[in-house]
Amino acid sequence: MAQGAPEPRGGPAIDAQDLLARAAAAAAHERALGAATARDLAIPESLRLDERTRTAMLIALEQIVGSIEAGLRRAVVPEGFPGIGPTLPLLHAAGLAADRALVDELLARIRIDQLAAGLPHRAAEHPARPSLLGRLAEHPAPELSEAARALLLAESRARSPEAGRWRLPLTLHRRLLWWVASAMREQAGSLAGVALDEALCAAVSAESALAARCAQEQVEAVALRLAAAIAPEPHERARVLLEALRDRHLALFLAVLAQAAGIAFADARALLLDPGAERLLIVLHTLDVPREAIAELCFLLSDADPRRDLAALADAIDMLAGLDVAKARELLAELRLPPDYREARAALRGVRAR
Amino acid sequence: MIAIPSLDPVVPLAVARLDAGGRLIDAEPRLRALNDRAGGAIGEPLALPGVAAIAQLAHRLGIAISRSVVAADGEEEIDLWVRAGPDRGGVRLEVSGWRTRPAWRPSGDPARDGDFLSAAGDWLWETDGALRLTFLSPEAGQRHGFDIRDMLGQPLTRLFALAQDDAGQLPILSAVSAQARFDGQRAEVRGTGRMVRLAATPRHDPLGRFAGFIGAARVLDGEGVDSPRPVPPVAGSGFPRGFGKRLERALRGPLARIIANADAIGAQGEGPIRGDYAGYAGDIASAGRHLLALVEDLVDLQAIEREDFATMRSTIDLADVARRAAGLLAMRAGEAGVRIDRPGPDAVLRVRGEFRRALQVLVNLIGNALRYSPRGAAVWIRLESEGGMGCVIVADQGKGIALDDQARIFEKFARVDPSEPGGSGLGLYIARRLARAMGGDLIVDSAPGMGARFVLMLPLVEDPERPPPPAGAP
Numbered sequence: 001m002a003q004g005a006p007e008p009r010g011g012p013a014i015d016a017q018d019l020l021a022r023a024a025a026a027a028a029h030e031r032a033l034g035a036a037t038a039r040d041l042a043i044p045e046s047l048r049l050d051e052r053t054r055t056a057m058l059i060a061l062e063q064i065v066g067s068i069e070a071g072l073r074r075a076v077v078p079e080g081f082p083g084i085g086p087t088l089p090l091l092h093a094a095g096l097a098a099d100r101a102l103v104d105e106l107l108a109r110i111r112i113d114q115l116a117a118g119l120p121h122r123a124a125e126h127p128a129r130p131s132l133l134g135r136l137a138e139h140p141a142p143e144l145s146e147a148a149r150a151l152l153l154a155e156s157r158a159r160s161p162e163a164g165r166w167r168l169p170l171t172l173h174r175r176l177l178w179w180v181a182s183a184m185r186e187q188a189g190s191l192a193g194v195a196l197d198e199a200l201c202a203a204v205s206a207e208s209a210l211a212a213r214c215a216q217e218q219v220e221a222v223a224l225r226l227a228a229a230i231a232p233e234p235h236e237r238a239r240v241l242l243e244a245l246r247d248r249h250l251a252l253f254l255a256v257l258a259q260a261a262g263i264a265f266a267d268a269r270a271l272l273l274d275p276g277a278e279r280l281l282i283v284l285h286t287l288d289v290p291r292e293a294i295a296e297l298c299f300l301l302s303d304a305d306p307r308r309d310l311a312a313l314a315d316a317i318d319m320l321a322g323l324d325v326a327k328a329r330e331l332l333a334e335l336r337l338p339p340d341y342r343e344a345r346a347a348l349r350g351v352r353a354r
Numbered sequence: 355m356i357a358i359p360s361l362d363p364v365v366p367l368a369v370a371r372l373d374a375g376g377r378l379i380d381a382e383p384r385l386r387a388l389n390d391r392a393g394g395a396i397g398e399p400l401a402l403p404g405v406a407a408i409a410q411l412a413h414r415l416g417i418a419i420s421r422s423v424v425a426a427d428g429e430e431e432i433d434l435w436v437r438a439g440p441d442r443g444g445v446r447l448e449v450s451g452w453r454t455r456p457a458w459r460p461s462g463d464p465a466r467d468g469d470f471l472s473a474a475g476d477w478l479w480e481t482d483g484a485l486r487l488t489f490l491s492p493e494a495g496q497r498h499g500f501d502i503r504d505m506l507g508q509p510l511t512r513l514f515a516l517a518q519d520d521a522g523q524l525p526i527l528s529a530v531s532a533q534a535r536f537d538g539q540r541a542e543v544r545g546t547g548r549m550v551r552l553a554a555t556p557r558h559d560p561l562g563r564f565a566g567f568i569g570a571a572r573v574l575d576g577e578g579v580d581s582p583r584p585v586p587p588v589a590g591s592g593f594p595r596g597f598g599k600r601l602e603r604a605l606r607g608p609l610a611r612i613i614a615n616a617d618a619i620g621a622q623g624e625g626p627i628r629g630d631y632a633g634y635a636g637d638i639a640s641a642g643r644h645l646l647a648l649v650e651d652l653v654d655l656q657a658i659e660r661e662d663f664a665t666m667r668s669t670i671d672l673a674d675v676a677r678r679a680a681g682l683l684a685m686r687a688g689e690a691g692v693r694i695d696r697p698g699p700d701a702v703l704r705v706r707g708e709f710r711r712a713l714q715v716l717v718n719l720i721g722n723a724l725r726y727s728p729r730g731a732a733v734w735i736r737l738e739s740e741g742g743m744g745c746v747i748v749a750d751q752g753k754g755i756a757l758d759d760q761a762r763i764f765e766k767f768a769r770v771d772p773s774e775p776g777g778s779g780l781g782l783y784i785a786r787r788l789a790r791a792m793g794g795d796l797i798v799d800s801a802p803g804m805g806a807r808f809v810l811m812l813p814l815v816e817d818p819e820r821p822p823p824p825a826g827a828p
Binding site: 159299310 | 421502503
């Protein structure tokens with residue numbers, strides 16, 4: 001033994017009280033395991049997340065919560081409040097992952113990233129012809145050139161790690177700010193007083209205001225501005241949609257689609273992410289996008305996403321010609337209703353069906 | 355603007371026509387010969403399954419589509435680029451490429467290219483096929499004082515003034531015409547007088563056509579336009595400036611993935627596997643952890659060896675730091691069957707230093723103690739204050755350190771016993787440098803067979819803001 005080292009304390013490390021507590025915890029753990037297993041087995045294979053997506057969602061959540069933590073921690077000086085550490089475990093235990101709006105948003109973002117990564121690069125028909133945004137960036141109309149450069153800028157920024165902080169929609173970002181602040185307060189425990197409450201609330205307000213200022217520079221907002229500036233005539237829509245997809249600018253594709261259809265960006269995204277793509281096809285058909293362009297869009301998407309069955313899509317495209325125009329317009333009209341209203345309707349229908 | 359040569363390589367093109375039922379009407383000799391060798395004939399369905407599938411898709415979708423296909427030709431495999439489009443009720447095929455597929459080739463994984471490039475550069479850029487900038491790392495603008503918004507969408511040459519190499523060539527031009535990667539294109543960031551070295555790898559579309567570059571720029575330190583000789587890296591460190599950070603960025607992600615996946619396989623989370631395979635996965639994970647720790651050490655090493663290295667001097671509670679460090683290693687201690695005897699929850703020892711760095715030193719000391727402790731032993735952490743210094747003592751029951759070795763263990767890359775697993779030989783060197791940078795020290799006293807005893811000393815806070823007395827204290 002080392003010279004001067006203290007003697008070890010004798011006796012076992014735990015006492016009878018600990019043993020009883022551990023026994024109780026083991027029983028609770030077993031019940032929780034049983035419940036989790038039952039939930040897991042009940043998930044149909046078709047709805048089960050693949051491992052890649054699941055991991056990507058967890059990483060995204062970790063990054064977002066981590067950057068929010070860092071922002072708040074800067075404001076409340078960590079040494080002053082020992083015990084404040086990573087909040088994600090606490091948030092998980094409190095049911096953060098059961099927040100539907102958050103989970104839906106994360107899943108959609110991960111899937112869009114996967115789709116974008118899968119889209120093959122396309123060379124222009126003529127080698128010296130710049131890509132769509134490159135051409136728009138030099139457009140004589142300043143609102144077009146500025147919006148195009150702003151989109152390239154937003155996309156460049158979104159790829160830096162710091163960007164995780166602002167990637168959620170504002171309402172979700174605010175909700176998460178409060179969640180993380182509450183978790184930090186919980187960790188500080190009874191050692192901290194109302195001073196920490198006040199510091200945290202002030203930090204949340206400041207972060208929230210910053211996020212509101214940054215919201216207009218986010219990829220989505222900028223893409224929607226560019227789509228509004230391009231404002232393609234109905235006969236030009238197909239070309240712009242196709243070029244955006246060939247150049248792998250999914251945000252621009254979605255913004256043009258949303259703008260043409262008069263629907264929300266998130267709804268356009270849901271249409272694009274559905275591998276069956278029936279709703280996307282019907283909406284494109286209703287917008288008078290020609291059959292050939294729809295076929296090429298389907299071809300590009302099936303190249304990007306192996307789950308898409310091109311033969312089934314080809315069948316669906318053939319059926320578009322025989323589609324009842326009134327029914328198709330009804331689908332679009334429904335998508336144009338305010339999302340909150342549709343959400344509430346769906347929730348009520350869910351209650352009545354039970 | 356660079357004049358771009360034709361990017362389509364000269365490749366033989368063979369045309370064929372199919373009827374609505376997918377039967378071959380006619381084909382140019384090269385394609386017909388391939389089809390014949392595969393057992394097909396005029397008037398019969400195409401005998402090349404991949405090509406036939408594209409023809410059928412083009413027919414079904416009613417549009418021209420193109421894809422690359424691998425076709426078997428006897429023992430060999432050939433890469434074909436197929437373009438198929440509707441034509442007079444049937445399908446017209448254009449087949450080019452005709453490259454024999456090598457037995458093995460490196461996978462063109464863009465993520466991997468990105469990893470290499472981020473290791474090679476200070477910031478990244480990307481272009482489309484017409485060499486217009488489509489992406490720039492935001493930090494590039496901050497670094498060189500230009501607004502990246504003004505450069506995005508612009509020709510690459512608007513941002514970079516390209517310089518000829520010794521042979522009077524522009525490496526980027528040769529790369530465009532050969533559709534190959536390039537390295538060592540020197541250029542000035544226009545208007546800044548700063549020289550950078552560009553490297554990039556091309557992106558191709560499914561037909562093998564050039565679709566742009568993904569590239570990196572590395573700032574040539576201290577090199578203006580008029581001084582073409584690169585300045586040697588800071589003496590002593592052996593690394594160019596920023597190398598450590600780039601190395602970490604490039605390696606951390608891939609290593610973390612290797613470790614996570616190997617752990618998942620080893621834990622048999624996705625289903626049972628044979629025990630020895632689970633063991634191999636465990637070996638992979640521990641080797642990955644070793645590499646990751648080495649990378650972190652190298653990054654630290656580079657940071658602390660810089661002349662302007664400084665640590666924060668704030669008030670920290672060394673008892674709290676010690677408890678946290680012990681907590682971080684509790685799992686490893688459990689696995690090793692070693693008990694950590696940490697300071698009690700009421701203990702407080704206020705010193706001046708940087709929380710993160712003190713934690714790093716203690717994690718290193720306790721980690722070492724665990725590594726050298728036999729199963730069933732204990733590691734003690736004790737607090738003392740003496741001569742204006744707050745001390746944390748980490749003592750173990752391992753085999754101890756011989757007197758001769760006690761100075762050597764703080765040297766760079768020193769390993770007392772090279773047969774011992776784990777450790778880069780940098781940990782204690784870094785730990786002592788950190789302790790000294792905070793105005794303290796790290797010392798050892800030990801004798802062989804008596805265990806090792808490390809003491810981290812940091813200056814006591816002279817006028818400590820007294821903490822509130824613990825509840826129940828008189």
